[in-house]
Amino acid sequence: MSNSAILALEDGRVWRGRSWAAEGCSVGEMVFNTSMTGYQEVLTDPSYAGQIVCMTYPLIGNYGVNNEDTESARPWVEGFVVREASRVASNWRSEESLDAYLKRWNIVGIDHIDTRALVRHIRDKGAMRACLSTVDSDTDSVIEKARESPPMENRELASVVTTRQPYEVPAANHERFHVVCYDFGVKTNSLRELSQAGCRVTVVPASTPAKEVMAMKPDGVFLSNGPGDPASMIKEVEEVKRVAQSGTPTFGICFGHQLLGRAFGGKTFKLMFGHRGGNQPVKDFRDGHIEITSHNHGFAVKADTLPAEVEVTHINLNDNCVEGMRHKTLPIISVQYHPEAAPGPHDAEHHFQDFIELMETKRADLN
Secondary structure, X not given: OOOEEEEEEOOOOEEEEEEOOEOOEEEEEEEEEOOOXXXXXXXXXXXXXXXXXXXXXXXXXXXXXXXXXOOOOOOOOOEEEOOEEOOOOOOOOOOXXXXXXXXXXOOEEEEOOOHHHHHHHXXXXXXXXXXXXXXXXXXXXXXXXHHHOOOOOXXXXXXXXXXXXXXXXXXXXXXXXEEEEEEOOOOHHHHHHHHHOXXXXXXXXXXXXXXXXXXXXXXXXXXXXXXXXXXXXHHHHHHHHHHHHOOOOEEEEOHHHHXXXXXXXXXXXXXXXXXXXXXXXXXXXXXXXXXXXXXXXXEEXXXXXXXXXXXXXXXXXXXXOEEEXXXXXXXXXXXXXXXXXXXXXXXXXXXXXXXXXHXXXXXXXXX
């Protein structure tokens, strides 16, 4: 068995390094994450489906993995790229080494490459298709596999990661509200945040008609994060529009935010290399304060395509892209980033409380 691996981008750039996880060949969009910790949460975030992820922090795996920090039932990345995979997993919470974990889930990995050069290349040229292989060492062959892989534009992946059947997450304490969560790739910590806020959460598949959701008589609807291009979700956007028009308090994050933007009549576009990491500065226009936030998105809403009744509430201070919206007459809010963090800072956790307040106000109006 070879101990070498090759990473090739569709533009012909190639890196050779060491195979340290599963053997095999995988293709996906090459992206990078700037978080210093939280690699297990990154690996198990369904929003990374269809992507090969490079961590910019140079040493990964030093604290192992455990069963408590997963954000879904399995890792979703197509491949994992690091500067150095730690040979030691040393932490009192560790239950398994990272390399053993990736081998168990058949995730291909490469290390001993110049990840700084890789990231700078992506920043200059943009996120692009890639192939990571430990079984094919022919440069031209691996480059061709990258070029033959599906692009992320117009790619629908929510159906791959969504739950097959509805399920419930009980309120962690006294039940105050019933929330229906559209699962486009929901992370465990989002459900945990809602549960701890006193919400019983019914998680439904991404394709669930709005009529079925409204029949559950929810106090609120949560539109989750997820992978793929929001432009591919034509039927789902129509259902989101029906939910929005019902007047039910609605909170969208990440992919859910993008679907709301399209449901409002706006357009989305692909970012050059996306926002992925735990250090993105976001400005709240309502009071001017800055939050350091956790991100994972390659698409964004175009501000100048939104109707007058939708207000942009947050922007990213790095590139001024839309990071939050609210409807001026309907109880709808959304953010492009991840208030549940996991991994990342907790500056934005208050958005879950904002959602709770929307439901409280709606209930008070009905009474």
